[in-house]
Amino acid sequence: xxxxxxxxxxxxxxxxxxxxxxxxxxxxxxxxxxxxxxxxxxxxxxxxxxxxxxxxxxxxxxxxxxxxxxxxxxxxxxxxxxxxxxxxxxxxxxxxxxxxxxxxxxxxxxxxxxxxxxxxxxxxxxxxxxxxxxxxxxx
Amino acid sequence: xxxxxxxxxxxxxxxxxxxxxxxxxxxxxxxxxxxxxxxxxxxxxxxxxxxxxxxxxxxxxxxxxxxxxxxxxxxxxxxxxxxxxxxxxxxxxxxxxxxxxxxxxxxxxxxxxxxxxxxxxxxxxxxxxxxxxxxxxxxxxxxxxxxxxxxxxxxxxxxxxxxxxxxxxxxxxxxxxxxxxxxxxxxxxxxxxxxxxxxxxxxxxxxxxxxxxxxxxxxxxxxxxxxxxxxxxxxxxxxxxxxxxxxxxxxxxxxxxxxxxxxxxxxxxxxxxxxxxxxxxxxxxxxxxxxxxxxxxxxxxxxxxxxxxxxxxxxxxxxxxxxxxxxxxxxxxxxxxxxxxxxxxxxxxxxxxxxxxxxxxxxxxxxxxxxxxxxxxxxxxxxxxxxxxxxxxxxxxxxxxxxxxxxxxxxxxxxxxxxxxxxxxxxxxxxxxxxxxxxxxxxxxxxxxxxxxxxxxxxxxxxxxxxxxxxxxxxxxxxxxxxxxxxxxxxxxxxxxxxxxxxxxxxxxxxxxxxxxxxxxxxxxxxxxxxxxxxxxxxxxxxxxxxxxxxxxxxxxxxxxxxxxxxxxxxxxxxxxxxxxxxxxxxxxxxxxxxxxxxxxxxxxxxxxxxxxxxxxxxxxxxxxxxxxxxxxxxxxxxxxxxxxxxxxxxxxxxxxxxxxxxxxxxxxxxxxxxxxxxxxxxxxxxxxxxxxxxxxxxxxxxxxxxxxxxxxxxxxxxxxxxxxxxxxxxxxxxxxxxxxxxxxxxxxxxxxxxxxxxxxxxxxxxxxxxxxxxxxxxxxxxxx
Numbered sequence: 001x002x003x004x005x006x007x008x009x010x011x012x013x014x015x016x017x018x019x020x021x022x023x024x025x026x027x028x029x030x031x032x033x034x035x036x037x038x039x040x041x042x043x044x045x046x047x048x049x050x051x052x053x054x055x056x057x058x059x060x061x062x063x064x065x066x067x068x069x070x071x072x073x074x075x076x077x078x079x080x081x082x083x084x085x086x087x088x089x090x091x092x093x094x095x096x097x098x099x100x101x102x103x104x105x106x107x108x109x110x111x112x113x114x115x116x117x118x119x120x121x122x123x124x125x126x127x128x129x130x131x132x133x134x135x136x137x138x139x
Numbered sequence: 140x141x142x143x144x145x146x147x148x149x150x151x152x153x154x155x156x157x158x159x160x161x162x163x164x165x166x167x168x169x170x171x172x173x174x175x176x177x178x179x180x181x182x183x184x185x186x187x188x189x190x191x192x193x194x195x196x197x198x199x200x201x202x203x204x205x206x207x208x209x210x211x212x213x214x215x216x217x218x219x220x221x222x223x224x225x226x227x228x229x230x231x232x233x234x235x236x237x238x239x240x241x242x243x244x245x246x247x248x249x250x251x252x253x254x255x256x257x258x259x260x261x262x263x264x265x266x267x268x269x270x271x272x273x274x275x276x277x278x279x280x281x282x283x284x285x286x287x288x289x290x291x292x293x294x295x296x297x298x299x300x301x302x303x304x305x306x307x308x309x310x311x312x313x314x315x316x317x318x319x320x321x322x323x324x325x326x327x328x329x330x331x332x333x334x335x336x337x338x339x340x341x342x343x344x345x346x347x348x349x350x351x352x353x354x355x356x357x358x359x360x361x362x363x364x365x366x367x368x369x370x371x372x373x374x375x376x377x378x379x380x381x382x383x384x385x386x387x388x389x390x391x392x393x394x395x396x397x398x399x400x401x402x403x404x405x406x407x408x409x410x411x412x413x414x415x416x417x418x419x420x421x422x423x424x425x426x427x428x429x430x431x432x433x434x435x436x437x438x439x440x441x442x443x444x445x446x447x448x449x450x451x452x453x454x455x456x457x458x459x460x461x462x463x464x465x466x467x468x469x470x471x472x473x474x475x476x477x478x479x480x481x482x483x484x485x486x487x488x489x490x491x492x493x494x495x496x497x498x499x500x501x502x503x504x505x506x507x508x509x510x511x512x513x514x515x516x517x518x519x520x521x522x523x524x525x526x527x528x529x530x531x532x533x534x535x536x537x538x539x540x541x542x543x544x545x546x547x548x549x550x551x552x553x554x555x556x557x558x559x560x561x562x563x564x565x566x567x568x569x570x571x572x573x574x575x576x577x578x579x580x581x582x583x584x585x586x587x588x589x590x591x592x593x594x595x596x597x598x599x600x601x602x603x604x605x606x607x608x609x610x611x612x613x614x615x616x617x618x619x620x621x622x623x624x625x626x627x628x629x630x631x632x633x634x635x636x637x638x639x640x641x642x643x644x645x646x647x648x649x650x651x652x653x654x655x656x657x658x659x660x661x662x663x664x665x666x667x668x669x670x671x672x673x674x675x676x677x678x679x680x681x682x683x684x685x686x687x688x689x690x691x692x693x694x695x696x697x698x699x700x701x702x703x704x705x706x707x708x709x710x711x712x713x714x715x716x717x718x719x720x721x722x723x724x725x726x727x728x729x730x731x732x733x734x735x736x737x738x739x740x741x742x743x744x745x746x747x748x749x750x751x752x753x754x755x756x757x758x759x760x761x762x763x764x765x766x767x768x769x770x771x772x773x774x775x776x777x778x779x780x781x782x783x784x785x786x787x788x789x790x791x792x793x794x795x796x797x798x799x800x801x802x803x804x805x806x807x808x809x810x811x812x813x814x815x816x817x818x819x820x821x822x823x824x825x826x827x828x829x830x831x832x833x834x835x836x837x838x839x840x841x842x843x844x845x846x847x848x849x850x851x852x853x854x855x856x857x858x859x860x861x862x863x864x865x866x867x868x869x870x871x872x873x874x875x876x877x878x879x880x881x882x883x884x885x886x887x888x889x890x891x892x893x894x895x896x897x898x899x900x901x902x903x904x905x906x907x908x909x910x911x912x913x914x915x916x917x918x919x920x921x922x923x924x
Contacts, residue, residue: 034879037790037793038795067894094869118886124897130805133904137333
């Protein structure tokens with residue numbers, strides 16, 4: 001896209017949106033948000049960056065192939081379910097631990113891992129489609 | 140080991156042997172046959188051990204539970220009928236394995252061939268010994284499949300491939316018919332085992348489903364046993380190597396249909412339908428088979444058509460159902476297996492040693508192949524029904540069965556005499572013409588066959604003689620128990636070589652006379668048959684090709700119609716169906732919503748948002764170009780998202796916002812990618828149907844939602860989640876807790892779907908781009924040239 005303003009703002013906007021998407025993902029358990037919404041926000045961020053600077057830049061920026069990201073997400077979600085089996089409770093039962101880091105108690109759970117998996121699948125799958133469409137659409 | 144375990148072993152041993160046959164053959168060459176023949180010998184000995192019990196009138200059953208919940212078992216039934224078959228299969232099987240060792244000596248795929256033969260043996264063994272319906276069906280289809288493999292063994296030739304496919308289609312299709320028939324029997328009687336069915340009584344015959352069951356079972360039996368008009372696959376199956384023809388297509392597999400009819404005779408037989416259909420088709424097969432046999436000059440084809448005729452005779456006798464007819468069927472079945480197996484193997488020897496099996500190119504072989512000549516003569520004497528061979532005894536009994544003086548018997552007697560006379564002529568044409576007369580030069584220099592080749596037919600021919608000479612023993616062990624099993628009540632066979640002056644002997648003499656006349660005028664007869672067949676022109680064989688071609692054309696037409704490959708057609712069909720389901724269902728069941736309830740005090744900002752949604756909708760419909768329409772779709776979506784927000788669903792609203800944004804982006808991208816024209820230029824006439832479908836869908840969804848929300852709201856689930864979200868799942872956001880915890884497995888499935896969809900879209904995009912690129916490369920290359 002030719003607009004100088006858009007090209008200049010896009011990287012900042014993208015970074016902010018990425019950050020926000022992770023924030024939305026992490027707070028999802030107790031307040032509006034979660035992996036699915038977070039993922040969608042991240043995809044929008046990537047789409048903006050792509051429109052401003054071209055698909056190649058986005059591909060370089062995310063380093064991995066989007067489908068690999070989606071695959072990793074599906075893997076993480078499945079592992080989150082399987083951990084429960086190792087702990088001898090039914091598949092997908094949420095497990096929680098509360099380690100303390102510098103005096104702050106941080107709740108971690110398999111549910112968290114699962115939601116991160118959802119986030120990654122959404123980011124990977126949808127951005128992969130959007131990017132491939134964008135890539136050749138501009139020819 | 141107990142008897143049950145041993146029987147199970149005997150049933151599975153051929154399959155094990157089939158597994159090791161290729162390896163053994165690699166190490167031992169054709170001599171592996173000697174070792175592999177031990178398997179059928181072992182099963183033969185095992186089943187022979189049952190003979191005293193069976194001869195005493197007992198029935199042995201055994202087995203294991205297979206699917207107990209459906210009352211399906213892996214079980215066997217050994218009575219006179221199945222024992223005779225088991226002994227024939229393993230006995231002749233032994234000889235065939237040996238014969239194959241000699242016949243395919245040095246063939247690169249001899250191991251594979253022996254493996255197929257043993258597999259077939261196991262299937263056939265299982266078929267005749269099956270007690271449970273389902274097991275019978277499984278083995279029935281297995282024989283079809285192994286027969287397919289064996290006929291197509293020489294897969295380099297197109298004729299062999301076609302014959303194999305034809306046999307599979309005909310017999311496999313018949314198998315499905317049989318399955319349907321057996322399921323009806325199962326449903327009517329509630330029984331899944333033959334041993335129980337046989338004592339079920341007459342209820343089956345009186346059931347309204349009797350005719351359907353009978354026709355379906357006959358569909359299976361007639362295709363398998365090559366009854367007219369399903370006979371055409373049998374002569375074509377002669378493309379298979381000769382051991383296969385001798386074993387499958389004369390002695391055993393083609394008799395599976397006859398076996399089934401005999402097995403079911405006590406429960407399905409003795410009705411007007413049975414006594415009409417079976418003799419009718421049997422007689423038609425007998426006469427047409429015998430007549431077609433005369434037409435041929437190829438030894439194997441002549442034998443194939445006489446086999447068809449013999450099968451017709453067996454079906455005819457089974458259908459008549461009188462005591463003598465049943466006994467005659469039992470005797471003739473055994474006699475036929477012996478002499479036809481031997482004659483096929485003789486034909487194979489002649490082919491193998493001289494390089495030709497055309498009757499007109501053979502002659503004077505008696506001095507080169509004396510042993511083969513003797514075997515052929517012995518088998519032909521039995522086939523022609525002359526004493527002192529077993530065939531004579533069988534024929535006496537056949538004529539005894541037909542010698543009552545009502546019109547029906549006389550018609551069938553006449554047809555049988557004609558068929559037998561023709562078969563007599565063919566038998567001696569095969570046994571005499573290649574061996575007598577002046578010596579004819581053959582492609583290969585003829586000499587006597589090696590022991591592996593002549594052993595089998597010689598033993599079979601001798602059996603035909605010894606069974607007749609010791610008819611008392613043969614009847615006690617085989618014929619009487621078998622007849623009893625077919626009839627469903629104790630029978631004793633008494634006929635012997637000593638002829639009684641009576642109608643049967645006269646009929647035999649007449650057959651002999653006509654047969655000799657036919658034999659002497661065989662060439663003239665052949666010419667006449669050729670003329671008749673040329674006049675008819677069309678036959679079931681060509682009909683099969685036409686049927687297959689028609690089927691393909693039909694499938695292509697249907698596929699073209701349903702799978703046009705145009706997205707707009709698919710979309711139209713899908714949405715039309717959605718509209719029909721949404722509108723027709725509530726009308727049909729009176730589930731239309733009552734008039735919607737409008738709240739009087741809607742706040743002004745809510746009304747404004749709704750107005751925006753409606754405005755967006757109009758903007759979509761009225762937009763001048765597609766891009767505007769896509770963006771306007773976003774307006775409407777955002778308005779809905781705001782409404783979600785106002786009604787306390789922030790998660791839903793949030794998601795809706797993101798989805799709307801992304802779909803506008805993706806739709807715009809797709810539009811530019813597909814290079815659509817900026818606006819829709821179609822005339823109103825074409826747009827109207829689409830808009831009607833859209834309106835109908837919208838109306839349907841609207842009604843559906845009104846109806847759904849009109850029902851009183853059940854708050855049980857809401858309360859549950861609100862109550863336990865924090866305490867069980869440690870989360871305050873109920874929506875998210877439901878997604879990742881309460882219904883986490885659902886979500887796992889959903890994200891898998893998201894990923895797979897992404898992959899599918901990606902590959903579609905790549906595919907299209909790739910083909911465009913390749914096309915460009917090609918045109919560039921062409922330019923350079």
